[in-house]
Amino acid sequence: MINLLSVTKVYPGGTTAVGDLTLVVPTGQITVLVGPSGCGKTTTLRMINRMIEPTSGRIEIDGVNTADLEPGELRRGIGYVIQGGGLFPHRTVLDNITTVPLLLGWDRRRAKSVATELMERVGLAPDLAKRYPNELSGGQQQRVGVARALAADPPVMLMDEPFSAVDPVVREQLQDEFLRLQAELGKTIVFVTHDIDEAIKLGDQVAVLRVGGALAQLAAPADLLADPADDFVADFLGRDRGYRGLGFAAAPDLQVSPEPVAVLGSSADDARRLAAGASWLLVVDDAQAPVGWVRPSALTTVIGPNDLHRGGTVARQGGTLRAALDAALSAPSRRGVLVDDDGRLVGTVRAADVLVEIERDDGGRP
Numbered sequence: 001m002i003n004l005l006s007v008t009k010v011y012p013g014g015t016t017a018v019g020d021l022t023l024v025v026p027t028g029q030i031t032v033l034v035g036p037s038g039c040g041k042t043t044t045l046r047m048i049n050r051m052i053e054p055t056s057g058r059i060e061i062d063g064v065n066t067a068d069l070e071p072g073e074l075r076r077g078i079g080y081v082i083q084g085g086g087l088f089p090h091r092t093v094l095d096n097i098t099t100v101p102l103l104l105g106w107d108r109r110r111a112k113s114v115a116t117e118l119m120e121r122v123g124l125a126p127d128l129a130k131r132y133p134n135e136l137s138g139g140q141q142q143r144v145g146v147a148r149a150l151a152a153d154p155p156v157m158l159m160d161e162p163f164s165a166v167d168p169v170v171r172e173q174l175q176d177e178f179l180r181l182q183a184e185l186g187k188t189i190v191f192v193t194h195d196i197d198e199a200i201k202l203g204d205q206v207a208v209l210r211v212g213g214a215l216a217q218l219a220a221p222a223d224l225l226a227d228p229a230d231d232f233v234a235d236f237l238g239r240d241r242g243y244r245g246l247g248f249a250a251a252p253d254l255q256v257s258p259e260p261v262a263v264l265g266s267s268a269d270d271a272r273r274l275a276a277g278a279s280w281l282l283v284v285d286d287a288q289a290p291v292g293w294v295r296p297s298a299l300t301t302v303i304g305p306n307d308l309h310r311g312g313t314v315a316r317q318g319g320t321l322r323a324a325l326d327a328a329l330s331a332p333s334r335r336g337v338l339v340d341d342d343g344r345l346v347g348t349v350r351a352a353d354v355l356v357e358i359e360r361d362d363g364g365r366p
């Protein structure tokens, strides 16, 4: 557990970057610091590993005052990841990852074997080991940055906008993989972002800061969306809070209806017969995985890939109310497709059935 106790940082020149911040970062969880530009997120993060010294207040890690530790010793237990990876440009990927283990005196063979294993864990192909950072994509550089921070297996990780330098698609992949990795590793993580959606997706708890580095609200993402502490937090969270909150509401009891399907490649006549007059028919592949909807009346010969309307999203059975509602709203038939964990069709749900569940579930809130 990391404890920030009345921590303040006033820079020379008089800017109060962080003001009297008290915050508990629980062990094994992701705490996200989020807030507008200049609200002291980076300053707070760097005070934890003493790259910046607080003006007043105290930071403890597992009850030990960090001011009593030698900074080098403190940092050996703390991985640090920054935007773009912050890699050494003249060292190969492998040498970047093994930097800290070698500094710690590990023998080369052990450092190399840990680095190779970590590359696989963060999704880097082994043949990238010999490349230099400028020979990698932004997403790959970021992965190397994460692997390097994890190399000495530190219990604490500080991450400063680690996924901000990549495009939205890669960013989402990195976020998903990061969550998967954290489920295995259970590090104590402080994660800085200015992106509230990223904060809500990644945080076990989210600390919203105001300019001046004061804590506006500390809450789990669902609670933040449901009950912002004040106008500042509500504005910062932005629109669609109710809808986004459904992303945290499980949908176990949805009324699922059986859905007639045609297999890709079926004849137009079969499709029309199966549809029994309905204007849209769901198409699955040989493994019963949904591939899209067709209008049976518009088919000429057999159902081919070009006949498919692919606009509908697919929700996992037992997933969230948000995913189920989105599946219903995005399907041209208005019947939302549900699949099992293997991607096979389970049935469909209507938006009205999702709404019944939403109204039944008051979220336990007063």
Ligand SMILES: Nc1ncnc2c1ncn2[C@@H]1O[C@H](COP(=O)(O)OP(=O)(O)OP(=O)(O)O)[C@@H](O)[C@H]1O
Pocket (backbone or CB within 6 Å): 011, 012, 013, 015, 016, 017, 035, 036, 037, 038, 039, 040, 041, 042, 043, 044, 194
């Ligand atoms: N070395 C410094 N000297 C003086 N002022 C500084 C210094 N570093 C940061 N500041 C100021 O402290 C405040 C907080 O900066 P900090 O970088 O911690 O904010 P941030 O929330 O991480 O911002 P951003 O999201 O824009 O990166 C800002 O007003 C900034 O200008």
